[in-house]
Amino acid sequence: MSFKNIKKDFPILEQKVNGKNLVYLDSAATTQKPKEVINSLNNYYKETNSNIHRGVHTLSQKATEKYEKARVMIANFIDATSSKEIIFVRGATEAVNLVASSYVKPLLMENDEIIISQMEHHANIVPWQMVCEEKKAKLKIIPIDENGELIINKFNELINKKTKFISLNHVSNSLGTINPIKKIIHIAHQKNIKIMIDGAQAVQHLEISMKDIDADFYCFSGHKMYAPTGIGILYGKKELLEQMPPYQGGGDMIKSVTFEKTTYNDIPNRFEAGTPNISGAIALGKAIEYINKIGISNINKHEEDLLNYATSKLKKINKVKIIGEAKEKAAVISFIIEGIHPHDIGTIMDSHGIAIRAGHHCTQPIMDFYNVPATARASFAIYNTKEDVDELVKAIEKCIKVFA
Numbered sequence: 001m002s003f004k005n006i007k008k009d010f011p012i013l014e015q016k017v018n019g020k021n022l023v024y025l026d027s028a029a030t031t032q033k034p035k036e037v038i039n040s041l042n043n044y045y046k047e048t049n050s051n052i053h054r055g056v057h058t059l060s061q062k063a064t065e066k067y068e069k070a071r072v073m074i075a076n077f078i079d080a081t082s083s084k085e086i087i088f089v090r091g092a093t094e095a096v097n098l099v100a101s102s103y104v105k106p107l108l109m110e111n112d113e114i115i116i117s118q119m120e121h122h123a124n125i126v127p128w129q130m131v132c133e134e135k136k137a138k139l140k141i142i143p144i145d146e147n148g149e150l151i152i153n154k155f156n157e158l159i160n161k162k163t164k165f166i167s168l169n170h171v172s173n174s175l176g177t178i179n180p181i182k183k184i185i186h187i188a189h190q191k192n193i194k195i196m197i198d199g200a201q202a203v204q205h206l207e208i209s210m211k212d213i214d215a216d217f218y219c220f221s222g223h224k225m226y227a228p229t230g231i232g233i234l235y236g237k238k239e240l241l242e243q244m245p246p247y248q249g250g251g252d253m254i255k256s257v258t259f260e261k262t263t264y265n266d267i268p269n270r271f272e273a274g275t276p277n278i279s280g281a282i283a284l285g286k287a288i289e290y291i292n293k294i295g296i297s298n299i300n301k302h303e304e305d306l307l308n309y310a311t312s313k314l315k316k317i318n319k320v321k322i323i324g325e326a327k328e329k330a331a332v333i334s335f336i337i338e339g340i341h342p343h344d345i346g347t348i349m350d351s352h353g354i355a356i357r358a359g360h361h362c363t364q365p366i367m368d369f370y371n372v373p374a375t376a377r378a379s380f381a382i383y384n385t386k387e388d389v390d391e392l393v394k395a396i397e398k399c400i401k402v403f404a
């Protein structure tokens with residue numbers, strides 16, 4: 001499979017930035033969108049736009065059909081048992097908040113414990129802090145080691161009778177670490193504890209099967225997998241979703257409403273109050289079609305090659321230090337350069353037309369662990385090439401010269 005021509009599928013990558021060909025290395029923040037996805041949004045508003053579920057007219061039925069077809073495609077993509085287990089949300093952040101509010105909060109008592117890890121995105125920290133504060137429960141943290149890997153022994157030690165829930169990321173957005181989630185889920189289930197996996201940085205890189213990993217909840221954002229912003233997925237096991245109260249009230253999530261009593265709709269509609277992001281859901285389906293066309297295992301192999309190539313090149317540059325050297329990594333490289341603030345690195349890269357991210361990447365506890373204020377981060381996707389890595393390396397070398 002050749003990845004040479006894939007860039008052509010992404011119109012935004014044709015432009016120049018600061019007079020240079022754009023090299024986009026910020027896909028962990030958000031990926032660019034292929035023509036198919038952009039056209040899908042355009043076509044939806046040109047041909048199908050209508051509200052779903054409630055209309056008998058043709059456009060409404062067409063829109064409903066496409067929206068529900070996207071749900072089935074997503075269920076197949078992550079190998080869920082049923083499309084009823086797929087809830088459309090705004091993104092991973094909303095999915096975590098939904099589970100914290102509708103599943104965990106009702107079962108949490110004073111002094112109970114929730115386990116997360118030191119490498120979580122703020123989206124998988126703050127909702128748990130909020131729910132713990134409200135219910136006077138405690139948050140327990142699995143530590144990481146210098147390589148940026150979870151210390152599994154410590155995880156085993158943290159689990160006890162008070163542990164009510166676990167929520168961990170599949171892939172770290174700032175270190176790239178791929179966590180052994182199947183093993184972790186197995187440990188949790190042996191102790192009868194339910195577990196959520198934040199897959200925001202995983203689904204676009206790895207083949208994933210809900211049936212295989214057996215997660216109770218799993219979530220991700222469309223915009224990190226070639227789809228638009230404002231659409232994401234919460235997967236939940238049917239038997240859990242069915243017992244959960246709604247997250248928000250409003251239209252479409254009810255069976256009947258009187259002023260005395262409202263009965264709620266079945267899943268998944270119970271968790272989709274109000275008019276959803278219809279065009280976004282359909283475009284997410286298109287993004288999945290696009291990924292499937294290339295093949296997730298081909299994508300994985302391509303990105304792994306880029307990661308290995310970039311890692312070996314960066315390691316050869318004096319003064320560059322890679323932050324996060326787990327054995328299993330996705331195509332994300334955080335690095336620092338001795339004597340240069342990451343924000344300055346980011347600005348200089350931009351002057352060369354190279355888009356990287358500089359900051360704490362919404363993972364401040366990781367920055368504290370490595371005792372750095374921020375890192376520079378290059379992250380790769382299907383449209384990147386070894387030439388992109390060469391441009392990055394050249395620009396870093398120039399950057400070091402400027403500051404020397």
Ligand code: PMP
Pocket residue numbers: 028029090091092093094121123124169171172173198200201221362
């Ligand atoms: N978890 C991880 C690991 C992430 O990388 C991100 C986005 N950077 C999120 C959660 C939150 O995703 P979103 O902002 O799309 O809700």
